[in-house]
Amino acid sequence: MSKNAKTLAGIVIVVVIAIAAYFGFTHTGAKSTSDKTIKDLKVYFVPSKQPDKIVTATAPLKGLLKDQLKKEGYTVDNVDIKVGTSYEAAGEALTSGTADIGFIPGGTYVMYEDGVKPLLTATRAGLNKNFSDAAKWNDGKPTEQIKEQSSKYRSIFIAGPSAKGQELAKKVNAGQKLTWDDLSSAKWGLSSTTSSAGYIYPSLWLNKNYKKTVADLKNTVTVDSYGSGMARLASGQIDIMPTYGDARRDFAKLWTTDYQQPKSIWEETNVIGVSQEIYNDTISVSKKSKTMTPEFEKALSKAFINLAKTKEGKQVIAIYSHEGYEPAKSSNYDGERAAQKVLKNSQK
Structure with a gap:
């Protein structure tokens, strides 16, 4: 050649x-x-309600989410739903990538934002009571939902039927400002440290009004869910419990049945403190999950927004009082960042 x-x-x-x-x-x-075929999609919920009730209520989500994602061009073989043992457990699962999706509060998102991205913010029916003045909540009448949707809520500090709880409520309803001694002498039921309504925003409120945080309270217990906290409040084991604004609506029936109280929750409890407005819970995704591509995140957002518009979907998300979803903005949760900064500074 x-x-x-x-x-x-x-x-x-x-x-x-x-x-x-x-x-x-x-x-x-x-x-x-x-x-566009996904073998396993792992969804975590925080235990803000009794875990067994969350598991039962969200079971239909498996099929509903598969159907909605199918419309977006994705086939999901299996949806695995778990309830974290704590808010932190859900945050850590997302951060590590062992969970793909998490129904978590804004506070939990901010605590773990290095590994977590907020996808959607929940919307709920607004309330006829949305006052910054605690006494205005205490008319003895039920808090009612209104037609307008809201992406924000407040943390309210509920005083129970115990002697101390009634003592503090009497002062508030008389228009008197509570002193730090009033508050620190009461027994508080606090939620997880990443709970917006049950821990973070109460700290911000205490800092604003008393230059203190929940870390300065000497008489506290940790409640693993709002349900167990309400049971303790009813029995007098705790005097005050911070919780979300419509919590008394959710537990009104249990108050006189399971908790065996003689009068309604509206008669036996009072609001003694109210936080600034808080953005609702998020549907967040893991930054470490290989499943969470930009394309799939867009499809997932559409799937949840459309799912919430169906009768079956509304029944599922009602466990968290969610009624719909809108795109989330990281800046919406700057309140949580400010509160957590206060908490960190108080621990130095």
Whole structure:
């Protein structure tokens, strides 16, 4: 073979290899990016209600979410739902990538934001009581929902039927400002340290009004859910419990049945403190999850927004009093960041 022929043959071989490599690469890449089948999708919930009730209520979510994602072009083989043992457990699962999706409060998101991204903010029916003045909540009448949707709520500090609880309520309803001694002498039931309504915003309120935080309270117990906290409040084991604004609506029936109280929750409890407004819970996703591509996040957002518009979907998300979803903004949760800064500074 001549020198020119050899050179030509070598060029042909190189070109053939290059073409093969190009098509092989693009074919492989196309297969990877167009693969819309997901084997397992792991969803975590925080235990803000009794875990067994959350598990029962959210069971239909598996099929509903699969159906909505199918409409967005994704096939999901299995949806695994778990309730974290604590708010932190849900945050850590998302951060590590062992959970893909989390129904978590804004406070939990902010605590773990290095590994967690907020996708959606929940909307709820607004309330006819949304006062910054605690006494205005205490008319003895039920808090009612209104038609207008809201992406915000307040933390209210409920005083129970115990002697101390009634003592503090009497002062508030008489228009008197509570002293730090009034508050610190009461027994508080506090939620997880990443709970917006049950821990973070109460700290911000105490800091604003008394230059203190919940860390300065000497007489506290940790409640693992609002349900167990309400039971303790009813029995007098605790005097005060911070919780979300419509919590008394959620536990009104249990108050006189399971908790065996002689009068209604509206007669036996009073609000003694009210936080600034808080953005609602998030549907957040893990930054570590390989499943969470930008394309899938968009599809997931649409799926949850559309799911919340269906009768079956509304029944599922009602366990958290969610009624719909809107795109989340990280800046909406600057209140949590400010509160957690206060908490960190108080621990130094």
